[in-house]
Every structure is written in structure tokens, then in C-alpha cells.
Amino acid sequence: MAVSRQVDLLDPINFIDHLGKVELYLGQVCAIAGISKMQLDYWTNKAQIPTKGRKQRIYDIDALETVMLIKQAKDKGLNLGAAIDAARKFQEQRSQPVTPAVEPVTPAVDLSLPLVEPAPS
16 A cells, blocks of 8 residues: 555544543653642642552643643732632633523514515605
8 A cells, every 4th residue: 555545544633532541740740830849749739639649649631730720820929829729710610511691682572473574665
């Protein structure tokens, strides 16, 4: 089979579908978030970020998001406690269904009546 025909068999990969399977070690999370290992250890304990692993902590994509939200909030001037609260509230709001901000408006005109077109002039 020619290489060009082999390439035609392939489809693009949607990495978003696979992010839930990603597991990162402490050093990888630090490199992505731009924080030290000591900071990550402290934040993990303080914010009770769930991890896997016994000898070395393993973070999933949700834990990485929490760390990065805390980092963002701290970079904007919040103390650690407030940053943790802000990250949690942000994640809670995102997981709640979206409700309209305003009530639907009932039309002032009765739309059940047939419309009468004006007579041609």
C-alpha cells in the first residue's frame, strides 16, 4: 500500500476526548503551573486536592485545573485561602446548569389570531 493511501486512512485525533485519562506527577504539575514542589505540596494539603499514588502524588486533569486556578488567583493578589475559595467557586459555577438571567417575555400581541394582509393598492 502506498504511503499516501496509508495516510488517507487516518483521522485527526481530538485530544479533549482523552484528557480525563491524563495523569501527571508532581514535577510535571509544577512545570505546567509554574510553581515550586514545596508550593504544590502545601497547596495540595491546604486545598485538599485529591491525588493518587502512594510513594509519589499523581494528579489528574481536574487537580491540575484546581492548581492552575489557585495560581491564577494568587497572581491576581488573593491570599492562599481566598485563592482556594475562588477556585472552588469557579469550578462549582462551571458545573452548574446555565439558567437564563432574565425571564422570558410574553408578547403583547395575541399571536394565535390569523394575520390579515393589507389589500393591494
